[in-house]
Amino acid sequence: MQISDLPYPDPGEPDARSGPRFLLWLGRGQLGGQLRSFAWGVLHFCGIAGLPFAVGTGVQAVVDRDGGRLALAGGLLVLFGVAVTLGDTMLHRTAVTNWITAAARVQQLLSRKTAELGSALTRRVAAGEVVAVSTGDVEKIGWFVEAVSRFLAAAFAVLVICVGLLCYAPSLGIVVALGVPVLALAVLPLLPHATKRADVQREKAGKATELASDTVAGLRVLRGIGGEELFLSRYREASQEVRRAAVRSARMWALISAVQVLLPGLLLLTVVWYGASLALEGRLAVGELVAVFSAVALMLYPLRHFEEIAMAYSFSRPSAQRAARVLSLARTEEPVPAPAPGPELPEGELPDGDLYDPQTGVLAPAGRFTAVVCGDPDLAGRLAERLGGHPAEPDGAPSVLLGGVALGDLPLDAARTCVLVQDKDPVLLSGTLRELFEVPASGAVPAAGALAAAHCGDVLDALLQSAPEGVADPMDARITERGRSLSGGQRQRLALARSLVTDPRVLVLDEPTSAVDSHTEARIAEGVARLRAGRTTVVLASSPLLLDRADRVVLVHEGRAAAVGTHRELLAGEPRYRAVVTRETEEEQRLADPAGDGPGAAGTTAGREWEELSEIEESA
DSSP: OOGGGOSOSOOOOOOOSSHHHHHHHHHHHTHHHHHHHHHHHHHHHHHHHHHHHHHHHHHHHHHHTOHHHHHHHHHHHHHHHHHHHHHHHHHHHHHHHHHHHHHHHHHHHHHHHHHHHTTHHHHHSOHHHHHHIIIIIHHHHHHHHHHHHHHHHHHHHHHHHHHHHHHHOHHHHHHHHHHHHHHHHTTGGGHHHHHHHHHHHHHHHHHHHHHHHHHHHTHHHHHHHTOHHHHHHHHHHHHHHHHHHHHHHHHHHHHHHHHHHHHHHHHHHHHHHHHHHHHHTTSSOHHHHHHHHHHHHHHHHHHHHHHHHHHHHHHHHHHHHHHHHHHTOOSOOSOOOOOOOOOOOOTTOOOOSOEEETTTTEEEOTTOEEEEEESOHHHHHHHHHHHTSSOSSOOSOOOOEETTEEGGGSOHHHHHHHEEEEOSSOOOOSEEHHHHTOSOOOSSSOHHHHHHHTTOHHHHHHHHHHSOTTOOOGGGSEEOGGGTTSOHHHHHHHHHHHHHHHOOSEEEEESTTTTSOHHHHHHHHHHHHHHTTTSEEEEEOOOHHHHTTSSEEEEEETTEEEEEEOHHHHHHHOHHHHHHHHOOOHHHHHHSOTTOSSSSOTTSHHHHHHHHHHHHHHHO
């Protein structure tokens, strides 16, 4: 896999049982790239290892006044220099390719898992940890994958140098062969302490990131209550804890680096002292002493990769563990009873028809505008998720049926094509308004029609006013991250327009107008009903303005469909419905007109709601 071939057509199924297993799975998936990087690394390091031999040969040729050997030494220097240059260039190229492709594979896996889990992801994993996994952790994992091939090539080169010295100068080669394992293994007792301190630092950094993201997300609310200074002090304290943890971690790594410098220096001094004594005794030629000294000095370069691989693994292991934990999450946590077999569909055809939830008894007839009223907002959110099929938090109930076909039996993308669910807090991605509406759609609903139905005229004007000079079309105006430059009602209407553009067979809206005023809400209700005429639409809400536009209203009480009718029928004859919609108290219910003369006696909450609804309808 080359960088130009990214993204992967299929990133594969990762082994997410643990961090080390995940790293091993990544390495196996890049075996070809690792072998290429290893081969170029061997060429590079062996070229470095050959330089001392060429230098020693040249020095000895000068001592012996041998011109032929001196020319040979010069040729070897040129040859090894070319090997070093070519190997280093291609090693860097292939190693960085391994890094980028590994990071891209992890990013694709995380993106796929995020799309699969949806809103359930942040309910199971802290937001700060999700941010850490998708940014810094991906880089650390890529670093380890990239460092493996260079470490193996360096280890091979060190082995070649030791064997070569044993053959070239056995007396000094034995000293080097005994000293190198000590150099390589000396830092192992320090690594657990360094890893532990690094884990503490990452944990504190994740908490600080989570605190920062929560503060930014709620900045408008914090300003409203004057809480900026309180949260700023909390973040300042968390930041200082991260700094102190980072300093403690850096001290341990500095100690490891010092050991990696001190011990090779001692080995070099030993080789020089012992080699000089052998040269004085005539047991070692000058050229051989120079060659051994140069080999030991240059050996420090490949030995540094031992420290690097230790650091890369200690940093990437917890990162891989966090990534594996996210990738191991699944939508289904408990077995769901198999639904009764529905009608068989021709291959490639998607179901259509009535939407029915066996658990609650809610039925949304095909082509009708159905409103669902729940007294519990959490229950409404769970019901909306269930109606979309493949709920993130399954409860063991039978799957929702669309045209008699269980949505849970369909692939996730097919279920999403049939039923689109817009939750209470839809997200607007940064970019232009035109890019916001570039979503999979039937093409039957233009963006202008969806914006008009969602009553977004003032939103377009606001975007155009804030756009840079030269932008004449509001569709080319940019939306900031999560639409934070817009009010809550404006964000909600743009999200509604985006959902309307997709024109799904079934559209489920959870409180789509909770952040707008009543007059705007009335126009939105009329626009949605008109635009979705003949298409199945389900709205979970308790607003009388939306409910009055619905063809039928279903009251869900204690988890079951308790009453069905129009808004006015239920308002007049169903006390439980009236209590939810009008927020009527028990005392007001007792004061209501028992004769059913209108939805309630004059002066009650129901009566006032009826009058307010009539006034808004007249003004609209």
